[in-house]
Amino acid sequence: MALTGLEIFKQLPKTNCKDCGHPTCLAFAMALASGKTSLDKCPHISEEAKETLGAASAPPIALVKVGTGDSVVELGDETELFRHDKRFYHPTAIAVLVEDTENIADRVAEINDLNFDRVGLHYEIDMVALQCVSGNVDTFKAAAEQVAANTNKAMVLICEDVAVMEAAATAVADRKPLLYAATNDNYEAMTALAQKLECPLAVKGNGLDNLAELVDKITKLGYKELVLDSGNRETSQVLADLTQIRRLAVRKRFRTFGYPAMTFTSKDDPHEEVVQASVYVAKYAGLVVVKASKKEEILPLLTWRQNLYTDPQKPIQVEAKAVAIGDVTPDSPVYITTNFSLTYYIVEGEVESSKIPAYIVPVNTDGISVLTAWAAGKLTGEAIAKALEENDMESKVNHKTLVLPGYVAVLSGSTEEATGWKVLVGPREAAGITKFARENFA
Amino acid sequence: MAFSAMKEKYSSQVHTVVLGATKEEGGTRDYTITVGGEGALPFLHFEGEVPHRPVVALEVWDVVPEWHESLAPYFGDVYNDPAAWAKKCVMEYNADLVVLRLKGADPDVADASPEDCAKVVKDVLAAVGCPLIVLGCGNPEKDSKVLPAVAEATSGEKLLIGVADQENYKSITAACIVHNHNIIAGSPIDINICKQLNILITEMNLPADRIVIDPTTAALGYGLEYGYSIMERARIGALQGDKMLAMPIICNVGHEVWRSKEANASSEDYPAWGDQANRSILWEATTAAALLQAGANILIMRHPKALALVKQNIEELMVPTSFDD
Numbered sequence: 001m002a003l004t005g006l007e008i009f010k011q012l013p014k015t016n017c018k019d020c021g022h023p024t025c026l027a028f029a030m031a032l033a034s035g036k037t038s039l040d041k042c043p044h045i046s047e048e049a050k051e052t053l054g055a056a057s058a059p060p061i062a063l064v065k066v067g068t069g070d071s072v073v074e075l076g077d078e079t080e081l082f083r084h085d086k087r088f089y090h091p092t093a094i095a096v097l098v099e100d101t102e103n104i105a106d107r108v109a110e111i112n113d114l115n116f117d118r119v120g121l122h123y124e125i126d127m128v129a130l131q132c133v134s135g136n137v138d139t140f141k142a143a144a145e146q147v148a149a150n151t152n153k154a155m156v157l158i159c160e161d162v163a164v165m166e167a168a169a170t171a172v173a174d175r176k177p178l179l180y181a182a183t184n185d186n187y188e189a190m191t192a193l194a195q196k197l198e199c200p201l202a203v204k205g206n207g208l209d210n211l212a213e214l215v216d217k218i219t220k221l222g223y224k225e226l227v228l229d230s231g232n233r234e235t236s237q238v239l240a241d242l243t244q245i246r247r248l249a250v251r252k253r254f255r256t257f258g259y260p261a262m263t264f265t266s267k268d269d270p271h272e273e274v275v276q277a278s279v280y281v282a283k284y285a286g287l288v289v290v291k292a293s294k295k296e297e298i299l300p301l302l303t304w305r306q307n308l309y310t311d312p313q314k315p316i317q318v319e320a321k322a323v324a325i326g327d328v329t330p331d332s333p334v335y336i337t338t339n340f341s342l343t344y345y346i347v348e349g350e351v352e353s354s355k356i357p358a359y360i361v362p363v364n365t366d367g368i369s370v371l372t373a374w375a376a377g378k379l380t381g382e383a384i385a386k387a388l389e390e391n392d393m394e395s396k397v398n399h400k401t402l403v404l405p406g407y408v409a410v411l412s413g414s415t416e417e418a419t420g421w422k423v424l425v426g427p428r429e430a431a432g433i434t435k436f437a438r439e440n441f442a
Numbered sequence: 443m444a445f446s447a448m449k450e451k452y453s454s455q456v457h458t459v460v461l462g463a464t465k466e467e468g469g470t471r472d473y474t475i476t477v478g479g480e481g482a483l484p485f486l487h488f489e490g491e492v493p494h495r496p497v498v499a500l501e502v503w504d505v506v507p508e509w510h511e512s513l514a515p516y517f518g519d520v521y522n523d524p525a526a527w528a529k530k531c532v533m534e535y536n537a538d539l540v541v542l543r544l545k546g547a548d549p550d551v552a553d554a555s556p557e558d559c560a561k562v563v564k565d566v567l568a569a570v571g572c573p574l575i576v577l578g579c580g581n582p583e584k585d586s587k588v589l590p591a592v593a594e595a596t597s598g599e600k601l602l603i604g605v606a607d608q609e610n611y612k613s614i615t616a617a618c619i620v621h622n623h624n625i626i627a628g629s630p631i632d633i634n635i636c637k638q639l640n641i642l643i644t645e646m647n648l649p650a651d652r653i654v655i656d657p658t659t660a661a662l663g664y665g666l667e668y669g670y671s672i673m674e675r676a677r678i679g680a681l682q683g684d685k686m687l688a689m690p691i692i693c694n695v696g697h698e699v700w701r702s703k704e705a706n707a708s709s710e711d712y713p714a715w716g717d718q719a720n721r722s723i724l725w726e727a728t729t730a731a732a733l734l735q736a737g738a739n740i741l742i743m744r745h746p747k748a749l750a751l752v753k754q755n756i757e758e759l760m761v762p763t764s765f766d767d
Contacts, residue, residue, distance in 0.1 A: 237763050254445075
């Protein structure tokens, strides 16, 4: 609930002194409301107004950082309930659970290997969550050190016994692990530890009522680097809890819940776990801890996260540069498509699987798909001519035949005219490329 | 500060649609399935009713499909017998209902006649007691001949027939009105066309509670988020009182997922993506789980294991939740 310019104006001195650089207090208020200036530019504002306005202009959900360097994971700082209203910013972090009695080096190597390339994007697991099951201070500490030695990834340390946590957390404090968790029973000591080590702290409640009480107690102790866990593990209840936390923070500016939220999957079957985690990725988890750790289990989850966190206003584009697929020769066919990433990679995948080497020339359509680009006048004979010329296709191949996407067969005439190339109308759907290529180019 | 739950108060709910008709109701089904009716966003039981759980269907084709070999162990023995195939989906794999895709009607496939198509539908109806969804071949011209013939031959069964689009909705709607069926109104990831088509169909006097919408959804990794956001917007619109967006939603999950590279690429060619069999199952199940969170009411699945995972997820999500006022 951001304040409007008028609401801010009421709190200002209304002297129009211009010390802030704006001609009037109202102009300053308007600039503040749209986030174009900051409150400290006004030297005359009262302490009381500063407090009200400061709280209102703080982000509804705090940004909490776990880890260090290139592997730092940013959680929270979300402003929306629905991606279509604007966008989601900080993708749900996925942590894979390791127990301190396992072979740490092997497990961490396996987790390090969970990185994927698809459609020109790189995905990887963000964090390793180390759980103390040994109950032994030395075992947990040694395991934490081993995780730290074997990966740069951010860490979560899971242990409710403060003495056991202290040894491990102190050993790897420079890695800024997330300490899980402060509970009703240990919150004073656990908070003191997090404060001392300057590590983010997870707060585990027993339902949302209890979580709210606990968070208030902890913030009163002066610590605010928090991540919230309602403590529930039933899919439907976790969905309800995550929804409440996000809604109250964003819509009601309920500061108690103004922190990123986390949860754990509860299923034992890794397939069921992935499906359960997909729910939490969709609905508002900042961090999900999973046990699943096979490539085929993690790839769908990370792909779903990537999809959800794309900016709905900004189509993902590829560079409008001709790409050679396979061992091309001057006889290789030339496919035309657009530089909308999704379109391009679907075409690329199909051309690749046709096993007939070819060039793909993505026309710059500002990242929109074939039909939309045609309708918007961005995929035209002239645009195709320009793409062929800029990529110097005439010197790359010894023929002058291009494959036009089937959906824009209507552009055949104007394309032949503008390019001087012969048009071969391809399939409407990329899925037809293999068949088409075998019939025409094999 | 004490926590007090924030509950949205919506003025309206999703329409309910009844699929199938029993003997007493003029059909031959053993039972009917009701979808829709939600008065809250997906599975938020604490602020509104979710009276009918989403249902999952398995796909049956009228011709032998060229499906990935990893599906053959499940259906290979019944690929050439749609009736036996449908039976297997229900009896062995626990599908809530069956989708019969009349692929053979496609002029480029077998160019089956409307009469032949109607016969396959009747065979399948005779083999199973569940409500039936019948999809055309996707060629709008041919579908506008085949689907009315199917509707006539199965008069009174309350099938869910589709997909009707802006081009061919008239003949399909007319047939659904005369022969008492439900219709699927399809739109190309466009909320305005979705609404417009619902208006056109209801203006022909097919009641709104006989329409299910297919907003077009892509597979995970292939633009899933576009359909997801359209569905979320439509559902919010429905709850806020837009009756022409308030139809239950059907998603063609299996069909889309099995066109994706991730479902098909072999473990040998793509070792970095892990095992193909499990990857494809999870690609399908994750796509479905995501769409459930956007408001899907009927999911058309392909792999029995993906179906089982999604059913399990639905069961867990249907557990009631509440917060004190």
